[in-house]
Amino acid sequence: MNEVIVQAKGLTAGYGLQPAIRDVSFSIRQGDYIGIVGPNGSGKTTLLRTLLGLLSPRKGSIDLFGMSLVDFRDWRRIGYLPQAAQLPFRRFPADVREVVASGRSAGLRFPKRLKTADRAAVDRVLHQVGLQDMARRMIGELSGGQFQRICLARALAAEPDLLVLDEPTSALDPAFREEFYTLLADLNREKQTTILLVTHDSATIGAHASRLLYMDERIIFDGSFNDFCLSPQMTDYFGPAAQHMLCGRHAPPHPCCPGNDPAACGQDGTTKGHAP
Amino acid sequence: MSLFWDALHMGFMQRAMLAGTFVAVSCACLGLFMVLRRQAMIGDGLAHFTFAAVGLGLFLGAAPLLLALPLVMAASLLILHVPERTGLLGDSAIGMISALGLAGGVLLAGLGQGIHVDLLGYLFGDILAVSRMETILAILASFFVVGLIVLNYHDLFALTFDPVLAKISGVRTERLMRLMAVLVAVTVVLGVRVVGTLLISGLLVFPAATALQVARRFRTALVLAALIGAASVLLGITVAFLLDLPAGAAIILLNAVFFGLALVIRRIGA
Numbered sequence: 209m210n211e212v213i214v215q216a217k218g219l220t221a222g223y224g225l226q227p228a229i230r231d232v233s234f235s236i237r238q239g240d241y242i243g244i245v246g247p248n249g250s251g252k253t254t255l256l257r258t259l260l261g262l263l264s265p266r267k268g269s270i271d272l273f274g275m276s277l278v279d280f281r282d283w284r285r286i287g288y289l290p291q292a293a294q295l296p297f298r299r300f301p302a303d304v305r306e307v308v309a310s311g312r313s314a315g316l317r318f319p320k321r322l323k324t325a326d327r328a329a330v331d332r333v334l335h336q337v338g339l340q341d342m343a344r345r346m347i348g349e350l351s352g353g354q355f356q357r358i359c360l361a362r363a364l365a366a367e368p369d370l371l372v373l374d375e376p377t378s379a380l381d382p383a384f385r386e387e388f389y390t391l392l393a394d395l396n397r398e399k400q401t402t403i404l405l406v407t408h409d410s411a412t413i414g415a416h417a418s419r420l421l422y423m424d425e426r427i428i429f430d431g432s433f434n435d436f437c438l439s440p441q442m443t444d445y446f447g448p449a450a451q452h453m454l455c456g457r458h459a460p461p462h463p464c465c466p467g468n469d470p471a472a473c474g475q476d477g478t479t480k481g482h483a484p
Numbered sequence: 485m486s487l488f489w490d491a492l493h494m495g496f497m498q499r500a501m502l503a504g505t506f507v508a509v510s511c512a513c514l515g516l517f518m519v520l521r522r523q524a525m526i527g528d529g530l531a532h533f534t535f536a537a538v539g540l541g542l543f544l545g546a547a548p549l550l551l552a553l554p555l556v557m558a559a560s561l562l563i564l565h566v567p568e569r570t571g572l573l574g575d576s577a578i579g580m581i582s583a584l585g586l587a588g589g590v591l592l593a594g595l596g597q598g599i600h601v602d603l604l605g606y607l608f609g610d611i612l613a614v615s616r617m618e619t620i621l622a623i624l625a626s627f628f629v630v631g632l633i634v635l636n637y638h639d640l641f642a643l644t645f646d647p648v649l650a651k652i653s654g655v656r657t658e659r660l661m662r663l664m665a666v667l668v669a670v671t672v673v674l675g676v677r678v679v680g681t682l683l684i685s686g687l688l689v690f691p692a693a694t695a696l697q698v699a700r701r702f703r704t705a706l707v708l709a710a711l712i713g714a715a716s717v718l719l720g721i722t723v724a725f726l727l728d729l730p731a732g733a734a735i736i737l738l739n740a741v742f743f744g745l746a747l748v749i750r751r752i753g754a
Binding site for chain 2: 260261262281282283284286288290294296297299300301302303306307310311313314316320346359362366
């Protein structure tokens with residue numbers, strides 16, 4: 209059994225008076241590939257921000273790599289790609305390479321210099337995200353999608369053990385989206401990189417992740433994608449038609465949805481254009 | 485011109501050149517981070533607060549700049565922490581501190597008999613009256629600023645690029661931001677003597693803005709901003725002496741000329 213690298217117990221956290229997440233407990237083992245799904249405002253991003261120490265929990269505790277979050281200092285083991293990474297202003301004086309390298313150089317101990325191996329790692333991740341030809345382009349000259357890839361490369365540059373990604377494909381074109389999921393799968397398989405990914409694309413993440421967490425302030429479901437789709441609890445929660453929309457061909461057969469085709473299935477459980 | 489060469493041998497002129505250059509280098513380096521973090525007006529806010537602190541010093545009969553140092557440092561830390569505590573944006577905190585400073589200065593000028601004449605001197609600066617102690621402080625502060633930047637270059641780059649990502653990368657962002665806030669405060673207080681309360685933000689913003697027009701890398705922008713700041717002070721004092729102009733105004737106007745030149749260079753380069 210792999211080592212537990214994240215342990216959350218009874219987490220309650222939020223921004224205003226109402227908590228965005230309540231009594232959330234779960235653990236992540238090294239090598240897990242976990243997708244977090246749920247509707248808007250269900251607390252997915254809040255959960256990530258709390259796990260990363262960007263938001264203090266009102267209740268509960270978090271351990272990272274066997275240490276309490278309060279005492280945890282080895283941040284280079286964690287790579288983070290935030291939701292809608294913001295392009296800095298147009299004249300920001302840095303090229304792509306410098307930004308990606310900062311994922312490796314920030315937080316270095318004295319004498320804080322990048323060595324040959326560091327530079328090689330930066331070249332490698334630039335190649336992985338397909339930006340090796342843009343290494344000398346100024347950061348302000350990039351599109352939103354290219355910038356998202358830079359931020360992903362920055363997160364990968366330190367070769368983290370845990371990769372935390374918040375809706376990472378929102379600005380990516382479909383072609384790179386597929387490459388992106390392949391890249392994550394390779395990292396997870398070959399380097400045992402643990403992946404924690406928030407997305408709205410439950411069907412795609414279901415095809416890749418070994419485990420799915422469905423959130424709606426609390427964790428409603430924690431298990432494999434197939435179990436998620438076949439779970440009566442989920443059918444009760446969403447209704448059969450909505451479950452079809454989420455699960456596609458993985459969903460249990462539904463009389464209203466010929467051929468289990470979610471595109472043919474209406475939101476209210478009816479076949480499009482037909483009465484149930 | 486020979487009068488100028490003669491003046492260069494005088495202590496007041498040497499102190500002006502030295503203190504001015506070192507303050508300009510500190511301002512330019514710190515200014516680059518402020519401009520990139522959208523806090524360009526922090527110099528203005530702290531300068532106005534310095535006005536009140538100096539007024540308090542004159543009112544109490546204490547050394548105005550020495551009294552101003554801790555008070556402006558506290559104001560700078562307040563600007564850093566008010567947005568965290570209140571959810572306001574940083575520019576609101578700067579605006580509040582700025583207005584509070586001006587109000588305090590005006591109030592003290594009204595209360596203290598005769599101090600408004602001395603206080604006016606701080607509004608426009610008097611670089612030729614810089615003392616030996618102020619010169620030493622300016623040199624020390626400048627070495628500290630440059631040393632901090634060299635030693636923490638990667639962390640400062642990450643912090644400026646994105647504070648959240650920097651924090652997750654292991655950068656002690658809060659500590660670094662507090663240190664920067666204190667250094668900006670010290671530099672502004674010393675800079676008030678050089679160009680005055682009303683013009684100090686020009687020394688923070690202009691060299692950085694000029695460097696950003698042409699620099700493509702962070703390191704280049706830092707070096708260029710420092711060189712532009714130093715050149716503007718040395719040339720500004722020279723021009724002011726030769727044409728009998730106020731030095732502070734000449735320094736800032738030269739900075740504006742440099743900015744215009746950088747824009748032209750960028751256009752030609754494009």
